Amino acid sequence: MKRHFPVIRWLMVLSIGLVVALGLFSAPIKSNAAEKTYQIGTDVTFPPFEYANDNNKYVGIDIDLMNAIAKDQGFKVNFKPTSFNGAIQAVQSGQLNGMVAGMSVTPERKGTFDFSTAYYNSGVVMAVSQNNNDIKSLKDLKGKTIAVKTGTTGAQYAQSIQKKYGFKISTFDDSSNVYEDVLTGNSVACFDDEPVLRYGINQGTKLKIVTKPAAGTPIALGVKKGTNKDLVEKFNAGLAHLKKNGEYKKIMDKYLNAKKNTEDNHSFFGILKQNKTFLWQGFLQTLWLTIVSIIFATIFGVIFGLFGVLPIKFFRGLSSTVIYLFRGMPLLVLALFIYTGIPTLSGTRIPAFIAGVITLMLDEGAYIAAFVKGGIESVDKGQMEAARSLGLPFGKSMRKVILPQGVKLMVPSFINQFIITLKDTSILSIIGILELTQTGKIIIARNLEGFKVWAMVAIIYLVVITLLTWLSNWVKRRAKI
Structure with missing residues (x-):
């Protein structure tokens, strides 16, 4: 057993280093009521x-x-x-x-x-498409679908009268998606606070309000x-x-009383020109988040991937558990648990960026651990037996014989995982990280041009991912995999 100690010590040092690094990044910041x-x-x-x-x-x-x-x-x-x-x-x-x-x-x-103290009193109104002359009151909603924004008074009001008027409810995270659902005909109407809906209509959204304000609540x-x-x-x-x-x-x-700015250019290239700096900043944040996360995920994944091939049952079980746990957990749930769940339990704050990095590290790291483990196990077992028969200890056999062959199989998977991590950063908009997707949401909230803005965001992602895919294919050809 002593022959395995160098490898185990090396892995434990890496594990401790990773924990210390994350601990420094996410050091607790206690709330202080006296702060300015x-x-x-x-x-x-x-x-x-x-x-x-x-x-x-x-x-x-x-x-x-x-x-x-x-x-x-x-x-x-x-x-x-x-x-x-x-x-x-x-x-x-x-x-x-x-x-x-x-x-x-x-x-x-x-x-x-x-x-x-309340600073505004808002009422909920119902709006339909300007071309819809069939829905004039709540009584006309029976058997139909309406759209609301999650967590709003409009959503609560719709739920409170749903049974009475017999309609179905679709929920969205953004007002622009609510309005778009009505305009595309998926929903016949939407409920929202009156000033919010009026703003959207003033900005050119082709909706019309058909009810008087109801369920007024203080804000x-x-x-x-x-x-x-x-x-x-x-x-x-x-x-x-x-x-x-x-x-x-x-x-x-x-x-x-804000009206639509007649100088605004709502064409595709007009929106792009106006928001190019903002989109670029969002992309850079996405790229930085991806790079930092993939570095930690790689360290995390390599550690637990190697744990999975050690001839010690405890480490193999630990590796399998970690891979199973974090690959099986939805990324959105994991992000919210780390950003809001852990602070609730511990009483400490975790900055959104750090919470995002930890989320991606655990999720992507679990996948990296799986293909590291698989890459090593794919090397013919006779290679290890031959190295050991020549008198090489387990650690040296792994470093000199097995890993060089396994790494050759892993490199394309690392690049593919970088691509996946880049795409997965979009989910972190839920915790307020101002990456590319969140940037798109903010632009849409102002101009309500969802299709055009999401097209821009999609093109940016596709260009970067295409370049990374070419890189992956080039590496495969060079390595003759």
Whole structure:
């Protein structure tokens, strides 16, 4: 057994190094109520409350109001763009101090959130395609499908009347997808907050509102229940000042009465020209996330792949368990568990980028471990027997004889895994990482040109993946695999 110790020691050193590196990256950042800067979650795909303007700067009722209150009360705000549900979970897990995202105050949310004074009262309306003259009221929805955005008051209102009016519900993460579902005819109508729908219509979305506002609910800043009391107090005091000095009315009028900018070019190349810098930044973030993740995933995968071929039952079992566990877990679930679940249990914060890297490391690393293990096992067993018969210890036989042959089979798989990792980064938009997919969502929230923007994003992915595929094929030819 002593002959195996050098390999085992080497693998254990790599394992410890990986753990230490990740520990340094994700060192806990404790929440401090006395901090001058608050981490605030927001949707940024929910105009006119929050969205990116023509210069890709975050604006909207919530953004401008929060910034004005921060200035009035002498604190700073660091906005964290994510999905609505992602912001809710991040606040509940302690990752963020609070959220402003057109968030309605409901009895259910009061169980887990403390709210500020309401700064707007919104009502839900129903909209249909401009060409639809058959749906004029809720009674006309029987047996048909309607679209809503996940977690919104519109979704809650639709669920509350679904049984009464007998319709089906399709849910989406973004308002633009909700509207597109109606325009394509998959759904006959949609429910959303009145100012949000009116903004979309003012921007050229071919919908029309057919009902009066219903289920009006107050909208407020939300914080995790029992925490950040000082933030709520500052928000309330600042809101009162803004209402008194007229700044509040200016902000509301600016966005609630916003009209489509006639200078905007909504052609494919017009949108590309306007957003090329923003898309480039999103692509660079995707590429950086992919490179960092694949490095850690490779280390992780090689360690557990080699564990799987050691002649020690414990390590082989550990390898099989890790591969089974992380290959079998959906990437989206894993990302949310790491970003919101672990902080809930541990009371520490994990930056979104680090949570993304850990997610991809575990998921992609499990696949790498599987093909590392398979690559080594594909080498003829007689090679190891011959090396051992010549007096070489297990570790030296692995390094000098088996690995050189196995690596030759693994290289194309590594390149393919890089391609897969590049594509999988798109899922991390759910935790607010501003990569290429999240960038596309933010652009669409402003101009509601989903087809054109997603076409641009798809072309960028296809070009990069095509280049990597050519590289993979070239490596295979050079290696004569």
